[in-house]
Amino acid sequence: MTRQSITLTEQNDLWLREHVESTGEYASKSELINDLIRRARRVEMINEKLAQAELSGYTSQSEDDILREFKREFKRNVAKKRS
Template sequence: MARQSITLTEPNDEWLKSQISTHHEYSNKSELINDLIRQARRADMINQKLALSEISGSVDQSKEEILKEFKEKLK
């Protein structure tokens, strides 16, 4: 994994800390930030797929197939 150093504003740092302390899904900021990036990537892929479907007028995949494709791309 790539190691990064980032600077956070005070409100963003406090928000990250509160998410970690209240949700217990994440043990540290890195886990939470990685999850937020995955969510953003997933949203971006969905938006791209929607834009393509709007251009073409139809989609030939079921929603289950689209979801499976998104999950595979996030690995």
């Protein structure tokens, strides 16, 4: 894993610390930041998919089919980046 040094505003640092301490969901601010980035990447992928869909016109896929396809593509992309 790559080690990075970042500068945060006081407000953002406080929010991160409070979130880590209060939820117990994350062991560190680094874990939380990585999760936030993963979520942002997912949103970006969804937005790209929506933009492509708008340009391509109507689809006969159901919402569930589209979601399954998106999840498969996302998992495949994550696996590619790890290898």
